[in-house]
Amino acid sequence: MRYPTAAQFLRTATPNVIRSYETALRTVRSPLVTRMDAWPKCRDQAQAIVEDCVATLNGDQPLEPAKVWQYSHLVGADRANQGIAVAESVRAVEVLWKAMQPTIRSAVQHEAPSRRTSALLLISAAFRSSSGSRLYAGAVGYGGASARASETLPIEDAAEGTSETASAHAACVALSRREKEVLERVAKAMTNSQIARQLGITTATVKRHLNNIYGKLDAVSRIDAVNKAFGRY
Numbered sequence: 217m218r219y220p221t222a223a224q225f226l227r228t229a230t231p232n233v234i235r236s237y238e239t240a241l242r243t244v245r246s247p248l249v250t251r252m253d254a255w256p257k258c259r260d261q262a263q264a265i266v267e268d269c270v271a272t273l274n275g276d277q278p279l280e281p282a283k284v285w286q287y288s289h290l291v292g293a294d295r296a297n298q299g300i301a302v303a304e305s306v307r308a309v310e311v312l313w314k315a316m317q318p319t320i321r322s323a324v325q326h327e328a329p330s331r332r333t334s335a336l337l338l339i340s341a342a343f344r345s346s347s348g349s350r351l352y353a354g355a356v357g358y359g360g361a362s363a364r365a366s367e368t369l370p371i372e373d374a375a376e377g378t379s380e381t382a383s384a385h386a387a388c389v390a391l392s393r394r395e396k397e398v399l400e401r402v403a404k405a406m407t408n409s410q411i412a413r414q415l416g417i418t419t420a421t422v423k424r425h426l427n428n429i430y431g432k433l434d435a436v437s438r439i440d441a442v443n444k445a446f447g448r449y
Contacts, residue, residue, distance in 0.1 A: 219335045222323040223273035226339075229319045230266050237262055237315040241308065247300050248308050254298060257291050262312050265346045272342035273335065281349065288350040292357030302358050303443040306403070309347045316343070348404030355403050355442065390432050391445075398425045403442045 238259070241249035248258040268278035278284075295305065320339055324332045391399065394415075401411045408422045415422075426438070435441035 217331075217334065217338075218275040219273040219324075219327055219331065219338065221326040222335050222339075223270045225323040225326050226266065226273065226319060227270045229323070230263065230270075233266055233316055233319050234259060234262055236318075237312050240311045240315050244307070244311065246304055246308060246311070247298075248304055251298065251300070254295065254300060257294065258308060261288070261291060261350055262308075265312065265343060265350070266316070268346035269339050269342045272338060278342070278346060284346075284349055285353045288353035289357035291350075292354030292359075293361035294357075295354070296358040296361035301443050302355055302403075303439040305351055305354055305358075306439050306442055309351060312347070313343060344404070344406065344410070348401075348406060352400065352404050391429060395425050395429050395432075398422060399429055399441060399445055402426070402438050 238249055238255075241258075248254045264279060264284070271278050292302075292305070295302075320336065324335045324339075327335050397415060398411055401414065406414070408419045408426075412419045412422050426441075429435065429441050429445075430437075433441050433444045435444055
């Protein structure tokens with residue numbers, strides 16, 4: 217089903233969405249906006265996510281997955297080199313979704329009453345898919361760049377972090393296959409119910425896996441777990 221009126225409204229309002237997004241990131245003092253070398257790519261990713269939502273509403277295909285992966289992988293590596301934690305990328309997605317809410321509510325109001333709920337659900341699904349694929353590719357790029365950086369540390373610096381790095385690596389290796397599958401989906405900003413549906417398990421089982429992951433990674437939250445895991449793979 218296509219929602220061209222809502223799509224047009226969302227596309228026209230995109231500059232306002234990005235301004236609201238930037239303001240919200242500044243409010244939480246995110247390095248993705250306070251650092252001028254990070255903001256351009258952050259803005260580009262946000263605009264691409266909104267455009268994917270527009271394309272989905274129009275019944276069109278979002279951006280080519282291979283290009284999304286390549287660019288997001290480079291963004292992740294760039295953030296690793298800048299010393300910006302993976303957790304900031306996860307938080308930025310949450311901030312973007314909140315910044316989009318007023319515009320989304322207005323956009324669906326341009327559709328017939330009977331079509332508004334389905335349009336809202338479609339936007340939500342498109343956002344999760346678009347942001348999730350970028351988060352995952354970015355996390356992989358981040359992990360690769362971090363690994364390369366650790367290989368080139370001076371001997372004295374490497375020695376200082378040997379114990380912590382070895383401990384974190386051992387914890388990541390200790391994750392079961394299912395726990396890794398759950399954590400990969402957490403990195404895509406999926407909810408517990410979405411993870412449960414995709415993996416064919418219950419939400420209670422997802423919570424149990426998350427508790428195990430927190431214990432093994434010594435993490436206190438979803439964002440902390442993603443940061444500790446993907447920052448060291």
